[in-house]
Amino acid sequence: MEKKICEMTEKEILRQQLELLAEKSKSAADVDLPELTSSMVQVCGVIQCYH
Numbered sequence: 001m002e003k004k005i006c007e008m009t010e011k012e013i014l015r016q017q018l019e020l021l022a023e024k025s026k027s028a029a030d031v032d033l034p035e036l037t038s039s040m041v042q043v044c045g046v047i048q049c050y051h
Contacts, residue, residue, distance in 0.1 A: 011050045018043045 005013065018040060025036045 011047060014043055014047050014050075018047070 003012070008016070021036055021040045021043065025033060025040070028036055
């Protein structure tokens with residue numbers, strides 16, 4: 001069972017967002033991939049701040 005957002009840490013929320021972006025990119029149009037990739041890179045950068 002997944003946690004509710006209010007029960008998740010910021011890092012868990014960011015990781016979930018990254019997974020959702022990755023999943024969306026699988027079926028995205030080629031024209032949308034650069035924006036999705038940019039978003040994924042930004043999320044990764046924020047996750048790195050938590051290490």
